[in-house]
Amino acid sequence: MKDLRPGERGLRELDEIDRKLLRLLAADARRTNASLAAELGIAQSTCLARLNALRASHVIRGFTVDVEPGALGNALQALVFVRIRPGARHLMSEFGKAMTEVPGVTQAFFLGGDEDFLLHVSVRDAQDVRDFVVEHLSAHPAVANTRTSLVFEHLRGAEPWG
Numbered sequence: 001m002k003d004l005r006p007g008e009r010g011l012r013e014l015d016e017i018d019r020k021l022l023r024l025l026a027a028d029a030r031r032t033n034a035s036l037a038a039e040l041g042i043a044q045s046t047c048l049a050r051l052n053a054l055r056a057s058h059v060i061r062g063f064t065v066d067v068e069p070g071a072l073g074n075a076l077q078a079l080v081f082v083r084i085r086p087g088a089r090h091l092m093s094e095f096g097k098a099m100t101e102v103p104g105v106t107q108a109f110f111l112g113g114d115e116d117f118l119l120h121v122s123v124r125d126a127q128d129v130r131d132f133v134v135e136h137l138s139a140h141p142a143v144a145n146t147r148t149s150l151v152f153e154h155l156r157g158a159e160p161w162g
Helices: 016-027 033-040 044-056 086-100 126-138
Strands: 076-084 105-110 117-123 143-151
Touching: 016 033, 016 044, 033 044, 076 086, 076 126, 086 105, 086 117, 086 143, 117 126, 126 143
Parallel strands: none
Antiparallel strands: 076 117, 076 143, 105 117
């Protein structure tokens, strides 16, 4: 994946220190500025300035907590591919936004290709997946069809800035 040019969508070019800072934060976003600066071999003030610049330029979009779904009672994850009816293409933006507000939808992707959306859902069981598809997708006037795959394991790949 290529780096965006400075100013493109508000992002800036990343140098090797920025990339290392991102790798350190990806491993543990709760690290102190002092420990980050020490590992990077830069002054704490420089480290903080770089971190603030990465946030201000939207390279860092935010900090999140990665929660184990099973701890919340959501033992089952599924990927639901959705195709929108040709006559309902004008509803795509509205549909995508609406799906992000449905409980259990952890991510929604607008796609190019055979399907229009990919929804990542985290639910208690197969009945909840069925209910989600029936209530929120099959009944939706914009939806032409769906295809559901169960997630057996979620493996994370290498970070793109590595």
